[in-house]
Amino acid sequence: MNNSGLLASLARDFERFKRELPRDFAAHVRSTYRIDLTARYLGETLPHPIGKGSGQLSLNSSQLETDADAGLAFAVLKTVIAQDAAGAQSMGAWAIHETKMNVERRGGGWTVTWKGRGWDRSFEDYLALVRAGRDLTRAGRLLTVPSVKYHLPRLNEPFRFDEYAFTTRALADAWGESPLLLEKDFSPTLAGDRLAEEKQQILRWVREVPGCIRDHADVRLAMKLMNARFDDGFQREMMAAASGGRGGADALVVFNRLFDAERGVAYGGPELSDRNLRVLGFLTLGGSPGFKSTTGGPMQLCGTGNIHSGRLIVEYARRGCSSVQLHTFFQLPLEAYPATHGSRTQRALHVLIFDPRDGLVAVMLAREADGSLERRGGDLLFLDLLPDAHRPR
Numbered sequence: 001m002n003n004s005g006l007l008a009s010l011a012r013d014f015e016r017f018k019r020e021l022p023r024d025f026a027a028h029v030r031s032t033y034r035i036d037l038t039a040r041y042l043g044e045t046l047p048h049p050i051g052k053g054s055g056q057l058s059l060n061s062s063q064l065e066t067d068a069d070a071g072l073a074f075a076v077l078k079t080v081i082a083q084d085a086a087g088a089q090s091m092g093a094w095a096i097h098e099t100k101m102n103v104e105r106r107g108g109g110w111t112v113t114w115k116g117r118g119w120d121r122s123f124e125d126y127l128a129l130v131r132a133g134r135d136l137t138r139a140g141r142l143l144t145v146p147s148v149k150y151h152l153p154r155l156n157e158p159f160r161f162d163e164y165a166f167t168t169r170a171l172a173d174a175w176g177e178s179p180l181l182l183e184k185d186f187s188p189t190l191a192g193d194r195l196a197e198e199k200q201q202i203l204r205w206v207r208e209v210p211g212c213i214r215d216h217a218d219v220r221l222a223m224k225l226m227n228a229r230f231d232d233g234f235q236r237e238m239m240a241a242a243s244g245g246r247g248g249a250d251a252l253v254v255f256n257r258l259f260d261a262e263r264g265v266a267y268g269g270p271e272l273s274d275r276n277l278r279v280l281g282f283l284t285l286g287g288s289p290g291f292k293s294t295t296g297g298p299m300q301l302c303g304t305g306n307i308h309s310g311r312l313i314v315e316y317a318r319r320g321c322s323s324v325q326l327h328t329f330f331q332l333p334l335e336a337y338p339a340t341h342g343s344r345t346q347r348a349l350h351v352l353i354f355d356p357r358d359g360l361v362a363v364m365l366a367r368e369a370d371g372s373l374e375r376r377g378g379d380l381l382f383l384d385l386l387p388d389a390h391r392p393r
């Protein structure tokens with residue numbers, strides 16, 4: 001089929017999938033458009049690049065079941081606050097309870113305003129959620145990954161190794177198989193906290209945290225970096241520090257929400273994606289040699305921040321992100337999605353993939369038409385959007 005034939009198919013698929021998105025839409029995209037959406041997150045191969053970021057949308061097993069049914073590629077569980085064997089949490093200020101979330105317009109996009117922080121139920125309850133996620137992962141229905149906020153000391157203080165030890169071992173035991181895939185969260189509220197006022201202090205965390213975690217289990221580690229309250233250059237310093245140090249991270253999630261110091265809340269929207277894309281572009285676009293991990297291979301990046309279209313997914317991919325994780329776009333008012341039926345996850349996936357103008361399929365076909373993406377063996381590959389130096393080998 002030529003390009004205009006494919007666009008006509010896309011318009012038809014967009015319309016008919018409003019009522020029901022096929023669970024294996026990636027297989028449909030492959031057979032209909034010869035587009036291979038295969039993506040990667042933390043060393044795992046995914047059928048497509050779209051996952052869910054840690055937060056209020058991965059707090060219980062029924063949310064995970066819904067995501068598995070929708071065909072989401074992966075879900076990161078809500079961030080738990082690390083504790084020692086006696087239950088003490090040095091980051092306990094992050095384990096606060098707050099249920100009310102407001103989805104609001106900001107800068108022409110959407111943001112969620114919410115004063116809550118990390119997991120606020122018991123650690124035992126979290127382990128039960130980890131086991132539910134493990135079962136879905138093993139059944140091949142949905143890759144799930146726990147997320148932790150561990151103790152972060154001031155410069156002149158030691159790390160609380162007992163919290164790292166107890167929490168990491170308990171998660172590894174609950175998971176059962178090696179390695180344990182794990183995200184370490186450096187959150188926007190942390191960026192807004194007095195703890196994060198000093199650059200040297202943040203760089204030390206980012207450098208030393210991987211080793212503190214790896215001491216206690218065989219972990220494949222993604223570090224979700226914050227948008228610190230410094231300039232773009234410091235974001236790049238953080239990325240470099242995270243890939244050096246003892247044991248370095250295996251992947252980086254780039255970058256968590258911005259912090260509005262006046263209102264005391266985290267926010268997203270266009271300002272967030274502008275900043276993230278600018279920082280990443282500096283490292284990865286324009287023939288730069290690429291950003292390496294400690295093992296010398298390309299550093300795996302997972303994009304996050306204001307992703308509300310396939311076009312934005314392509315922008316993150318062009319800057320080295322082999323997958324993306326969304327939160328806000330999975331919680332819009334129902335009338336904001338063109339689909340008329342299905343869960344929010346399905347409705348979001350429908351427009352992200354099949355929108356005839358800004359969906360992932362449309363944007364990849366447009367790049368083929370303008371010569372910036374070529375077919376290989378007849379197929380267009382999502383991972384070919386990444387700069388050479390960042391393509392998984």
Ligand SMILES: Cc1cc2nc3c(=O)[nH]c(=O)nc-3n(C[C@H](O)[C@H](O)[C@H](O)COP(=O)(O)O)c2cc1C
Nearest residue numbers: 053054055079112114185268304305306326327328
């Ligand atoms: C209400 C809310 C709660 C969040 N909680 C967490 C969290 O516990 N841990 C974490 O790593 N990220 C958390 N995030 C960040 C999201 O996972 C995501 O990375 C970020 O919001 C940027 O993506 P978005 O613009 O698609 O929302 C949260 C975001 C929102 C909106």
